[in-house]
Amino acid sequence: MKNADELRPRVPLQEIRRRKVFEEAGGADFTVTAVDVKVRDTGANMTLHVASVKQGRPGVICVTVVERGGEDFYLIARHWRVAVEDWLWEFPRGMGEQGENPQTTAIRELHEETGLWAQPDTVRQLHRLHADAGVLQDDVRVMEIRLDHVSSIPVLDSVKQGGDWELEDLQWLRSADITNMIREGQLIDGLTIAAFSIREIDKRKQ
Incomplete structure (x- = not known):
């Protein structure tokens, strides 16, 4: 054999x-x-x-979730992307730094982009993927970050005061809302669509 x-x-x-x-x-x-x-x-x-980028170190995409009333709310925002000269709806994401593991990168990137802090025990890796193996040496980890410990859905109006020039219009959306955005062509970022699908599949296994 x-x-x-x-x-x-x-x-x-x-x-x-x-x-x-x-x-x-x-x-x-x-x-x-x-x-x-x-x-x-x-x-x-x-x-x-x-x-x-970053010598091919693992990057992360943060699927940040708050559960309220038996329903999940996902954190999503518009990012300005020079490559396509447009605003795209995306989950927070970023590249790993020297000495970081994906969990640490996810916590740091979420805070830098939104001002929210996550505890290590609320962050877990769901999957890993390559954005475009034809031309990119990349290793993207899909990280679920649960913020169920907060008393209510965090208000993010103050985030824009931090001066993140590439980010606009943070929102908490239901799974059905994001599904409709994909169906209607309003959400076209490949990594975000893949990460959302992975998390929805993982949720069905539980």
């Missing part, structure tokens, strides 16, 4: 070398790496490009 390695499909490319063609100094440490490869079946040579 064949073992797992024998059953795994053969890697179609032979990697020749990797070389950095762009590296940002500071900031998000954005890097573009050229990967020279040979196609095993044809012998053809080609160069592929891979982009990464």
